Amino acid sequence: SQQGEEDPQALSIQEGENATMNCSYKTSINNLQWYRQNSGRGLVHLILIRSNEREKHSGRLRVTLDTSKKSSSLLITASRAADTASYFCATDEGNNRLAFGKGNQVVVIP
Amino acid sequence: DARVTQTPRHKVTEMGQEVTMRCQPILGHNTVFWYRQTMMQGLELLAYFRNRAPLDDSGMPKDRFSAEMPDATLATLKIQPSEPRDSAVYFCASGPDRGGNQPQHFGDGTRLSIL
Numbered sequence: 001s002q003q004g005e006e007d008p009q010a011l012s013i014q015e016g017e018n019a020t021m022n023c024s025y026k027t028s029i030n031n032l033q034w035y036r037q038n039s040g041r042g043l044v045h046l047i048l049i050r051s052n053e054r055e056k057h058s059g060r061l062r063v064t065l066d067t068s069k070k071s072s073s074l075l076i077t078a079s080r081a082a083d084t085a086s087y088f089c090a091t092d093e094g095n096n097r098l099a100f101g102k103g104n105q106v107v108v109i110p
Numbered sequence: 111d112a113r114v115t116q117t118p119r120h121k122v123t124e125m126g127q128e129v130t131m132r133c134q135p136i137l138g139h140n141t142v143f144w145y146r147q148t149m150m151q152g153l154e155l156l157a158y159f160r161n162r163a164p165l166d167d168s169g170m171p172k173d174r175f176s177a178e179m180p181d182a183t184l185a186t187l188k189i190q191p192s193e194p195r196d197s198a199v200y201f202c203a204s205g206p207d208r209g210g211n212q213p214q215h216f217g218d219g220t221r222l223s224i225l
Contacts, residue, residue, distance in 0.1 A: 042114070042219055043214075
């Protein structure tokens with residue numbers, strides 16, 4: 001099955017800065033989702049963007065989707081120490097089955 | 111907030127032993143997923159249920175793994191016999207089935223160590 005691949009793999013930023021992560025995938029999708037995972041916890045859904053959408057916002061999160069390039073980006077604005085986590089993109093090819101990328105470790109330094 | 115509950119949170123056992131992991135999906139969710147997370151492979155889908163029926167368990171080693179939903183409030187994942195390579199974090203997730211475009215809700219996982 002296809003997998004999203006995040007880029008960069010690890011990111012370290014100062015509190016207040018913006019963090020941008022990219023995700024690429026290989027086949028047609030129904031939607032693309034971003035999840036956050038704090039250490040020792042399960043994944044938490046952040047945002048879902050459908051294949052016919054190009055941009056979506058949720059609080060300090062901004063997601064873009066370019067289906068022609070098969071890529072998505074997640075922007076976290078004005079980062080906080082609490083944003084330190086791993087971030088995963090996941091593609092839904094249908095039937096709600098998700099294929100996850102390897103994850104992107106973000107460290108926000110206070 | 112409704113949550114997916116997984117038990118146990120941690121399990122350490124010797125190879126060859128049977129391991130049973132349990133999951134209580136969110137009430138009203140009729141899709142249930144089992145994932146395995148390792149550093150090397152990331153998150154892998156092991157099994158997927160809809161309305162308690164297994165739809166896909168192709169990600170599961172059939173000779174030792176089995177997944178069931180005895181009722182709508184309980185999903186189980188069993189490994190028998192367990193091997194050291196099964197050491198991983200196992201996650202259960204549930205979601206509503208409203209025709210697609212739905213997020214999944216994850217439990218906090220069972221961290222399994224096979225010695």
